[in-house]
Amino acid sequence: xxxxxxxxxxxxxxxxxxxxxxxxxxxxxxxxxxxxxxxxxxxxxxxxxxxxxxxxxxxxxxxxxxxxxxxxxxxxxxxxxxxxxxxxxxxxxxxxxxxxxxxxxxxxxxxxx
Amino acid sequence: xxxxxxxxxxxxxxxxxxxxxxxxxxxxxxxxxxxxxxxxxxxxxxxxxxxxxxxxxxxxxxxxxxxxxxxxxxxxxxxxxxxxxxxxxxxxxxxxxxxxxxxxxxxxxxx
Numbered sequence: 001x002x003x004x005x006x007x008x009x010x011x012x013x014x015x016x017x018x019x020x021x022x023x024x025x026x027x028x029x030x031x032x033x034x035x036x037x038x039x040x041x042x043x044x045x046x047x048x049x050x051x052x053x054x055x056x057x058x059x060x061x062x063x064x065x066x067x068x069x070x071x072x073x074x075x076x077x078x079x080x081x082x083x084x085x086x087x088x089x090x091x092x093x094x095x096x097x098x099x100x101x102x103x104x105x106x107x108x109x110x111x112x113x
Numbered sequence: 114x115x116x117x118x119x120x121x122x123x124x125x126x127x128x129x130x131x132x133x134x135x136x137x138x139x140x141x142x143x144x145x146x147x148x149x150x151x152x153x154x155x156x157x158x159x160x161x162x163x164x165x166x167x168x169x170x171x172x173x174x175x176x177x178x179x180x181x182x183x184x185x186x187x188x189x190x191x192x193x194x195x196x197x198x199x200x201x202x203x204x205x206x207x208x209x210x211x212x213x214x215x216x217x218x219x220x221x222x223x224x
Contacts, residue, residue, distance in 0.1 A: 002155065043214040056211065090155055101146050101158030102212060109153065
């Protein structure tokens with residue numbers, strides 16, 4: 001365990017479903033991130049939260065909706081996804097000091113059918 | 114936008130040999146980091162080198178940074194089969210300590 005917990009580990013959903021991914025960290029980090037990892041592509045930064053405030057939305061389609069109720073929890077709400085959204089979704093948290101490495105969760109493998 | 118680009122894309126070596134992986138980037142950075150990912154898992158932070166550092170060691174890992182060439186290398190000495198994984202470089206170039214990752218290098222270490 002890295003200290004960043006993601007649930008569920010695997011998710012299969014239809015294009016009309018609504019589901020949520022959850023990320024939790026108790027490392028005292030102030031920043032949390034959602035990344036998308038697709039085959040043969042670099043990791044794509046989706047959202048950044050600092051002290052619960054969204055500081056970056058990297059042109060992510062509105063069918064992905066993040067929520068950060070506190071600095072320990074981060075959600076990614078999904079609705080009306082497309083098959084091309086199938087990927088590994090990784091949550092990470094960053095240290096309080098600038099330049100610390102990220103701690104990643106194990107990811108949620110999402111398949112949209 | 115992609116910042117780091119790793120080279121080679123794939124590397125296959127015999128156990129006991131050294132593995133060298135390279136990363137190039139485009140803009141000024143505050144630091145550069147290397148991560149490792151086992152298949153289907155999250156990334157694990159290996160080592161961070163700051164822009165004012167030229168070389169750093171951690172166990173069997175050695176990282177160099179050449180800011181004039183905007184490049185870094187990761188050397189794994191005396192490789193083991195368990196080192197088989199994907200390795201990513203990531204650059205911290207601006208506000209919010211946001212990291213930008215490359216596509217990664219697939220390392221296979223044959224027993």
